[in-house]
Amino acid sequence: MTSEQKLALVTGGSRGIGFGIAKALADAGYRVILIARNEERLREAAAALGRSVSWRCADVGSRQDVQKALARLDRIDVLVNAAGFIRPVSLGIAGDEAEQSWDAVIAGNLKGSFLMAHAAASVLRSPGGRIINISSIGAQTGGSRPGGLAYAAAKSGLHGLTFALARELAPRGITANVIAPGFIAGTGFTGAWPEDRVSGIVAETPLGRVGTPADIAGAVLWLTSDAGAFVTGAIIPVNGGWRIG
Numbered sequence: 001m002t003s004e005q006k007l008a009l010v011t012g013g014s015r016g017i018g019f020g021i022a023k024a025l026a027d028a029g030y031r032v033i034l035i036a037r038n039e040e041r042l043r044e045a046a047a048a049l050g051r052s053v054s055w056r057c058a059d060v061g062s063r064q065d066v067q068k069a070l071a072r073l074d075r076i077d078v079l080v081n082a083a084g085f086i087r088p089v090s091l092g093i094a095g096d097e098a099e100q101s102w103d104a105v106i107a108g109n110l111k112g113s114f115l116m117a118h119a120a121a122s123v124l125r126s127p128g129g130r131i132i133n134i135s136s137i138g139a140q141t142g143g144s145r146p147g148g149l150a151y152a153a154a155k156s157g158l159h160g161l162t163f164a165l166a167r168e169l170a171p172r173g174i175t176a177n178v179i180a181p182g183f184i185a186g187t188g189f190t191g192a193w194p195e196d197r198v199s200g201i202v203a204e205t206p207l208g209r210v211g212t213p214a215d216i217a218g219a220v221l222w223l224t225s226d227a228g229a230f231v232t233g234a235i236i237p238v239n240g241g242w243r244i245g
């Protein structure tokens with residue numbers, strides 16, 4: 001690492017979309033720290049991405065974990081909150097189970113992004129720092145099937161969180177934006193989706209293909225570049241036109 005090298009933190013960077021974003025940032029010259037829970041996957045991902053990439057183990061829904069992961073960092077240029085997961089919560093699920101799943105989904109997808117932003121804020125580069133939260137098309141559609149009560153609520157909550165972060169950080173010249181992916185193949189999220197469900201989505205997608213982690217990384221690179229400097233508090237859909245409007 002050189003003293004000029006910028007630092008990016010990518011939660012959920014051990015696989016899927018986060019991994020694609022970490023790769024793009026490392027290729028663009030960033031020093032990258034991956035943050036996730038599974039140590040073995042983190043180690044493998046960092047090794048695959050090269051010497052400018054390291055990792056720290058943390059559950060982003062835990063304040064203690066987050067504080068430990070960010071300890072001793074004195075300047076962060078880019079924070080990407082890509083950690084997240086879906087667990088079905090629908091009205092048909094019994095109360096106990098529904099509440100537990102609700103709490104877990106909100107913690108992993110929404111509270112985690114708040115805790116990371118809160119812990120990083122004082123050392124985000126000013127001016128010029130960037131926060132990029134990864135939400136979902138489900139924030140606006142409620143999800144493509146029943147079971148999205150907690151996930152859609154968490155992801156649309158992330159939009160509100162981002163708007164408020166954008167206002168609070170603007171005086172310091174720091175931007176905060178959301179990227180809302182559509183269907184992204186090659187991820188832990190969607191890897192097991194049946195072929196007919198995937199082909200149905202492709203048929204509804206004007207650009208006629210599935211998305212890839214590299215498609216999301218492209219939007220991240222733009223937001224982190226000088227070309228994205230005047231964009232803040234924006235929701236950027238990257239979905240091939242799946243839900244235009």
Ligand SMILES: NC(=O)c1ccc[n+]([C@@H]2O[C@H](COP(=O)([O-])OP(=O)(O)OC[C@H]3O[C@@H](n4cnc5c(N)ncnc54)[C@H](OP(=O)(O)O)[C@@H]3O)[C@@H](O)[C@H]2O)c1
Nearest residue numbers: 012014016017036037038059060083084136184187188189
């Ligand atoms: N794939 C899609 O089509 C799609 C569409 C819309 C939105 N998204 C969003 O994109 C983001 C990435 O999804 P993906 O599809 O790339 O999923 P993925 O392949 O399953 O990767 C999820 C990543 O998040 C980490 N993670 C999950 N919960 C965490 C927690 N509590 N603390 C720390 N790390 C955690 C996972 O590592 P550990 O399990 O080791 O912690 C993993 O690195 C998510 O926020 C998801 O909601 C995905």
